[in-house]
Amino acid sequence: MKNIPFSFDLRLDEEFLESMYEGDVEHASEIFSLFIDMAPGLVKDIDESFAHGAVEPLRSKVHKLKPTFSFVGLTTLTKNAEELEEKCKGTSDISDIKDLYNELKNNYSQSFPIIEKELERLKNQINQGV
Amino acid sequence: MKFKCIIVDDEPLSRSFLERYCEKQGNLEIMGSFPDAETAFHYLKSNEIDLLFLDVEMPGETGFDLLDKLLYMPKVILTTGKTDYAFDAFQYNVSDYLKKPFPFTRFQESINKVTETNNKEKAEATKEDIFIKAEGKFIRLNYQDILYIESVGDYVKYFTDSKYYLTHSTLKAVEEKMKTKHFMKVHRSYIVNLNKIEDIQDNSIVIRGKVIPISKSMKPEVMGRINVM
Numbered sequence: 181m182k183n184i185p186f187s188f189d190l191r192l193d194e195e196f197l198e199s200m201y202e203g204d205v206e207h208a209s210e211i212f213s214l215f216i217d218m219a220p221g222l223v224k225d226i227d228e229s230f231a232h233g234a235v236e237p238l239r240s241k242v243h244k245l246k247p248t249f250s251f252v253g254l255t256t257l258t259k260n261a262e263e264l265e266e267k268c269k270g271t272s273d274i275s276d277i278k279d280l281y282n283e284l285k286n287n288y289s290q291s292f293p294i295i296e297k298e299l300e301r302l303k304n305q306i307n308q309g310v
Numbered sequence: 311m312k313f314k315c316i317i318v319d320d321e322p323l324s325r326s327f328l329e330r331y332c333e334k335q336g337n338l339e340i341m342g343s344f345p346d347a348e349t350a351f352h353y354l355k356s357n358e359i360d361l362l363f364l365d366v367e368m369p370g371e372t373g374f375d376l377l378d379k380l381l382y383m384p385k386v387i388l389t390t391g392k393t394d395y396a397f398d399a400f401q402y403n404v405s406d407y408l409k410k411p412f413p414f415t416r417f418q419e420s421i422n423k424v425t426e427t428n429n430k431e432k433a434e435a436t437k438e439d440i441f442i443k444a445e446g447k448f449i450r451l452n453y454q455d456i457l458y459i460e461s462v463g464d465y466v467k468y469f470t471d472s473k474y475y476l477t478h479s480t481l482k483a484v485e486e487k488m489k490t491k492h493f494m495k496v497h498r499s500y501i502v503n504l505n506k507i508e509d510i511q512d513n514s515i516v517i518r519g520k521v522i523p524i525s526k527s528m529k530p531e532v533m534g535r536i537n538v539m
Contacts, residue, residue, distance in 0.1 A: 196413075199413035199414070199415065200327075200411065200413055200414065202414055204330070207330050210326060211323055211326060211327070214322060214323050214326060215323065218322065218323070240367070243367060243391055243392070244320070244321055244367075244391075246391050247321070247323075247324060247391050247410035247411045248321065248323050248324075250410075250411040251323050251327065251411055258411075
């Protein structure tokens with residue numbers, strides 16, 4: 181484990197990230213990298229479920245993605261996902277969840293580039309700390 | 311002592327977190343990390359572990375399906391994104407319930423709880439007898455003489471071959487004291503001495519002619535703890 185001083189982007193939940201990684205930038209880098217590899221595929225699956233009007237499969241996928249957002253400091257997206265998951269439980273009509281789905285999608289699209297940049301910064305920090 | 315543990319979670323980031331937390335904790339040895347209940351069960355059929363980190367909602371079988379199939383019950387820490395499973399967690403007597411994502415300090419608390427329980431169980435396992443308050447005095451009972459214990463309202467009855475003793479207590483308190491002494495709670499109203507079981511049929515146990523029901527959720531553990539050919 182490598183504890184190197186690092187300040188996360190202020191648009192991320194820095195306090196939460198610190199409680200998760202406790203200065204372990206290598207671990208943070210691993211997780212941010214995994215997120216970048218995985219999240220687009222999971223979001224695509226959610227889009228497909230939405231396009232097919234399949235509420236329960238969508239709920240199940242959102243449930244899986246929910247904690248993943250927090251692992252990279254996107255705690256607001258975890259809350260969005262929580263609300264969407266709850267809404268899915270009470271309906272089988274896809275139009276009932278449209279607004280929450282769009283909110284999650286928009287927030288995700290805006291946040292993904294931040295995570296990509298943050299991964300670059302983490303990698304640079306590790307290289308400088310060697 | 312290191313706890314042998316496995317992780318069962320279909321979500322790779324969650325597995326990665328748990329693996330790293332286990333390494334940081336120091337007293338946990340990761341024997342495997344599995345993406346679903348089926349592959350974990352395959353491993354557990356031929357390997358014994360002390361601690362199981364278990365997600366609930368996974369593709370295919372759920373975490374509770376896995377617990378139903380196990381022939382012995384390791385300590386279990388549920389790691390899930392929901393709080394909806396609290397009742398099931400209680401039914402399966404899990405050691406702790408971690409809602410994802412959780413910080414390392416919360417993970418440490420959980421491991422400390424498991425370690426503490428384990429130490430208590432070991433200490434209890436070295437004792438040969440117990441004092442119970444009955445008939446206006448403290449009476450020494452040898453564990454080997456107790457056949458089973460039955461909950462009756464605010465009281466419990468300790469049955470031996472010759473008589474029973476009525477004490478003011480709860481089955482939960484008795485279970486805490488006796489679960490490592492070849493005793494096991496098999497139903498909400500009964501704890502039995504596993505060494506005294508005469509036969510098991512369907513969902514009941516017979517001890518000295520007394521038919522004792524087994525809860526569905528406890529049956530796999532009962533079968534795992536007796537010596538089946």
